[in-house]
Amino acid sequence: MRLKLEKKAHSGLRIVPLTLMIAAPVLLAGAVLFEAVGADPLAAYAVMLQGALGNWFNCSEVLVKAIPLMLTGLAVAVAARMQLWNIGCEGQLVCGGIFAAGFALYAADALPAPAVIPILILAGFAGGALWALIPALLKARWNVNEIISTLMFNYVAVILMQHLYFGPWRDPMGRGFPGTAMFVRSAWLPRFFHTRIHLGLFIALGAALLLYYSLGHTTWGYRVTVIGLSPQAARYANFDAGRQQIAVLLISGGLAGLAGMGEVCGIHLRLQQGLAVGYGYDGIIVAFLAYLNPLAVPLVALLLAGLIVGGEQLQAVAHLPASISMVLEGCLLLAILAATVFSTHRLRIVRDDEEGP
Amino acid sequence: MNRRTLLAITAILSILLAFPPAGRAQAKRIKVAFALLWTIDDQGWTTAAYNGIEYLKKQLGDQITVSYTEKVRAADAERVIRGYARKGYDIIFGTTFEHMDPMLMVARDFPKTVFEHCSGYKTAPNMGNYFARMYQGEFLSGYLAGLMGFKNVGTVATNPIPEPIRGINAFTIGLLKGLRESGRSYDAGHVNTVVWLKAWRDPINETTLAETLISRKHDLIRQMADTPDSSLAACAKGVPAIGYGADAAKYGAKCVLVSPVWNWGPYFVKVVRQVQQHTWKPEAYWGGFDHHDILLTAFNPSVPPAVRQKVLAQKALLEKGIDTIFAGPLYDQHGKLRVPAGSKASDKELLTMRWLVKGVRGSIPD
Numbered sequence: 001m002r003l004k005l006e007k008k009a010h011s012g013l014r015i016v017p018l019t020l021m022i023a024a025p026v027l028l029a030g031a032v033l034f035e036a037v038g039a040d041p042l043a044a045y046a047v048m049l050q051g052a053l054g055n056w057f058n059c060s061e062v063l064v065k066a067i068p069l070m071l072t073g074l075a076v077a078v079a080a081r082m083q084l085w086n087i088g089c090e091g092q093l094v095c096g097g098i099f100a101a102g103f104a105l106y107a108a109d110a111l112p113a114p115a116v117i118p119i120l121i122l123a124g125f126a127g128g129a130l131w132a133l134i135p136a137l138l139k140a141r142w143n144v145n146e147i148i149s150t151l152m153f154n155y156v157a158v159i160l161m162q163h164l165y166f167g168p169w170r171d172p173m174g175r176g177f178p179g180t181a182m183f184v185r186s187a188w189l190p191r192f193f194h195t196r197i198h199l200g201l202f203i204a205l206g207a208a209l210l211l212y213y214s215l216g217h218t219t220w221g222y223r224v225t226v227i228g229l230s231p232q233a234a235r236y237a238n239f240d241a242g243r244q245q246i247a248v249l250l251i252s253g254g255l256a257g258l259a260g261m262g263e264v265c266g267i268h269l270r271l272q273q274g275l276a277v278g279y280g281y282d283g284i285i286v287a288f289l290a291y292l293n294p295l296a297v298p299l300v301a302l303l304l305a306g307l308i309v310g311g312e313q314l315q316a317v318a319h320l321p322a323s324i325s326m327v328l329e330g331c332l333l334l335a336i337l338a339a340t341v342f343s344t345h346r347l348r349i350v351r352d353d354e355e356g357p
Numbered sequence: 358m359n360r361r362t363l364l365a366i367t368a369i370l371s372i373l374l375a376f377p378p379a380g381r382a383q384a385k386r387i388k389v390a391f392a393l394l395w396t397i398d399d400q401g402w403t404t405a406a407y408n409g410i411e412y413l414k415k416q417l418g419d420q421i422t423v424s425y426t427e428k429v430r431a432a433d434a435e436r437v438i439r440g441y442a443r444k445g446y447d448i449i450f451g452t453t454f455e456h457m458d459p460m461l462m463v464a465r466d467f468p469k470t471v472f473e474h475c476s477g478y479k480t481a482p483n484m485g486n487y488f489a490r491m492y493q494g495e496f497l498s499g500y501l502a503g504l505m506g507f508k509n510v511g512t513v514a515t516n517p518i519p520e521p522i523r524g525i526n527a528f529t530i531g532l533l534k535g536l537r538e539s540g541r542s543y544d545a546g547h548v549n550t551v552v553w554l555k556a557w558r559d560p561i562n563e564t565t566l567a568e569t570l571i572s573r574k575h576d577l578i579r580q581m582a583d584t585p586d587s588s589l590a591a592c593a594k595g596v597p598a599i600g601y602g603a604d605a606a607k608y609g610a611k612c613v614l615v616s617p618v619w620n621w622g623p624y625f626v627k628v629v630r631q632v633q634q635h636t637w638k639p640e641a642y643w644g645g646f647d648h649h650d651i652l653l654t655a656f657n658p659s660v661p662p663a664v665r666q667k668v669l670a671q672k673a674l675l676e677k678g679i680d681t682i683f684a685g686p687l688y689d690q691h692g693k694l695r696v697p698a699g700s701k702a703s704d705k706e707l708l709t710m711r712w713l714v715k716g717v718r719g720s721i722p723d
Contacts, residue, residue: 272431
């Protein structure tokens, strides 16, 4: 006797059963986990919910946390629509942060105040795009595997950033501590509603809409999809795959660069340790949980951010280890993958004497 | 309202004022929160902070409520600190450098909350900072190594900023003093070779760098990272080591001769007591052995009694507040006189130190 995964005749994603298929196992796994560490599962979930949505401050912090996740999620998604795996969002994020910090430190003073923020946004995008340029060229020109090249560039970016804030860009008044000086006021992204929610949120939402429109409703989006799905067909249609690959990777890198710009100019207000904390890699999870749909990316980013921010309260209020929310994050990913499989396939027990199809 | 009612109300009011309810007489339960850099079992920096929290609970447990949050990095610091402030915590400790500016921002919005920040340099009317003179412990462990005749030490250093630089210098000054007293021959130009992790903790690189130093025939490995992995690597290769920050021997590095360790507990207790008694004022606190902010762990059995005695004698001086570690004449690696004879490096000079003392091999990268 063995188990066999079969394709269903009628497959489709219906939202209600799908949500149940995902939520139930995650909540159950969480409950087991809470029991194991000696906490009341219902109370623990209440703490998490309260921590994420209990008041306006907590909600605003979920939004703040979601900003870089949205942008790196979009970055991964747009490349993956073309079957390009951009694992280098972390490095592109860092490079976007470096570019924005460079302008904020050394040009913001000389520029008229209203021009500073647009220039920072451009600098962030350009920094990320530039960091994706070499892997993009290698891919388009010599078909070098972009998974490896983009990943390797992450380490280079982090070292470059460290060099800058330990060395030439170090705050001269900072008593030798690593980190640049704090930026001038004109280089701080505007914050809203007396919270830390900054301009990056609207940039991210705008980018999601723009990508949704251009991927789904323009010839460019059509080309990208065709090149991704079938390179042969694309060649037959005379699409220049190389050029589109470069363009898509530059956009992807630029989006990740915007995430770095947002963190540096909206949250840190300087370039310092603690910028490269894995948003680039979280973006991969966000993109795939969103099924590469740009409109779903912000929602998934919010869900993940809620889990992180709410999970933090487990420790502050219920004195549970901080890592529990990461375990839940893992459960969520597995449940969604499983739900995806089971919405198109079913498990069947096959007897050995039975003839396979 | 007639006169009798008025009289009755006055009487009741005056009794209430004269004898406040029993609960009021008791000191208010102080709520203390800690933002921590990493997890409490990181075997280094955060474990040391957590040991301090445990000490605080043991001393004042019935008078305080304690909460903490792990893994608070720069981007999250403001949320975590503001969250505690909003929940009405009376004292909030930020235990790593990255918490400084976020804490300052929150401190402005919560003038009645007391903020204490570790290892930074900014203060506010309701925010103090604190740190410990770890270099004193590093001097003593260097002295111990010198007395035992180690003259080719390999140091796995962390970030090339004043704090570790100061520690390398203090260790080297102690090492040279010990070697001088041991009567052995040594090359005064280089007794301590430094390589940099450029991180506070990086177990894989700690191991690699320690193994590289051992293969280059260094006779002692000095750990400076928060994690004990460079000491563990030394033990695995049969080379003795000096621990750092937390007791490396406790985490398996049995070859460690001694570890100078952070001991935050007494300071935490002091701050909480001051807040209870309304005597707290923001200050830039920098204590050492004199206030037990650092300690030496038990010596390894291989440390000879005579060496122990000499090290403990130096420690006793430091406990009395007599700290002449950075007394001149001190020369840097290039032979330039940095601290003239008859004077002593000031705290400001120590806090901004960016030169390596004669005897160190290696440079400050940037």
